[in-house]
Amino acid sequence: MASTDASPAAGAPPAVEQVKQAAKEQQIDPYNVSGGVDENGNVTAIDYEALRERFNTPALTQEHLDRFERVTGKPPHRLMRRKLFFSHRDFDKILDYYEKYGFFLLYTGRGPSSGSMHLGHAVPFLFTKELQDIFDVPLVVMLTDDEKFLYTRNKNQGKITKGAALGDFIEYAKQNCKDIIALGFDLKKTFIYTDYEYMGGHFYQNITEFEALLTNNQIRGAMGFDGSTNIGLNAYAAKQCVAAFASSYPTLFGAGDFRAPNYDEARPRKHIAAIPTLIPCAIDQEPYFRLLRENCDRMEFPAPKTALILSKFLTALQGSGGKMSASDPNSAIFMSDTPKQIEKKINRFAFSGGGITKEDHEKYGGNPDVDVSYAYLSYFLESDDELNEIEQSYRKGTLSTGELKKRCIKELQKFVEAFQERRSKVTDEIMREFMTPRKLEFKEAVTEKKP
């Protein structure tokens, strides 16, 4: 690489001041996920405790897990047991409400940035599916084709680029919808929609109401936007926020026009706006939902503060300073990858916490805390005993990096192959069924629990 006038002379150590300036804090928001940079210019692992403190989100504790088990009669999912879902807002209140009324609304989403989802995108959906199965509750999935279009145009300074025409995002959303269906969601209880297709009616009424509550300054502060950001992206947060309101989807609850003077309030809950929502997502989405929670009770029909359950990021292949991301294909294992591609990516790119030489590894052991293959196993391997055994033997150095990678490859290939088998059966007709607004079937409608 050619050096510039500002670089230190070749071989000379950079001045302390210059090195210090290189140190950077981690940056996590819906549009950026990167670990910090230390004084030596090395990218550091994402510090989740520091992030929790900055966002002021409480930790998910053993007490929450015990309560979850008491309320549902089911053990918590491995992602919760291993604290990969590690933080929350008002998770306790959702459990309280569920104990009383037997239901709530689940909401999660995906920004269709690519035709195939990657393993990181699967994380919130795997967890959401488990919650839907256990609680037997309705779920809405928002595919933000409009937002990905606006974001990409913004990034490209308004230029139309290959693979980023508006129609491309509509197509990615359909492909992603099929991916999500193949993760096993229950048609009776699930509505999946794209923004371009569904927005209108009550949803749009809620959007404009919410838009009226947010200022440009708030959006800039939360998302890191500035005056050059396109106006569509500035306004987008209102859409992602009101998607959490049950009143955006009266059809799903068999409720009529909730703004009409003669609106029947008897079912499914006193007023549709009062149904609470739980959002499972990674912590980069928290800035959106902080804005949401701050404004729930400012709506004409106030909603309870939306509850969140927040995960860490499935790390990039290169290590724990970044997340697996579709915009950097080298960082990700896609759900469309072949077994050979998975093997190649793990063997070539997965950052290893093993010793530099075989002898070193056997003498000093490896470090699973920074090892990407181990991190992936902690998300996808079900057996706690086996995971524990792998961790211990890697630390001791009796399990080699090669063996650990081999175990990881096997597990990921198993997951992706089973997914692809189910995905091949998701036809356009099945996709349409999931995307049709209709009354969903869930427990509350049967038991007629009254508030």
Ligand code: ATP
């Ligand atoms: P990409 O850059 O890969 O497109 P994104 O953050 O734009 O990623 P979205 O589709 O907007 O992806 O995110 C959908 C959901 O998946 C959100 O809940 C987000 O927090 C979560 N998510 C995205 N990447 C990861 C990851 N690597 N690990 C865990 N969750 C992730």
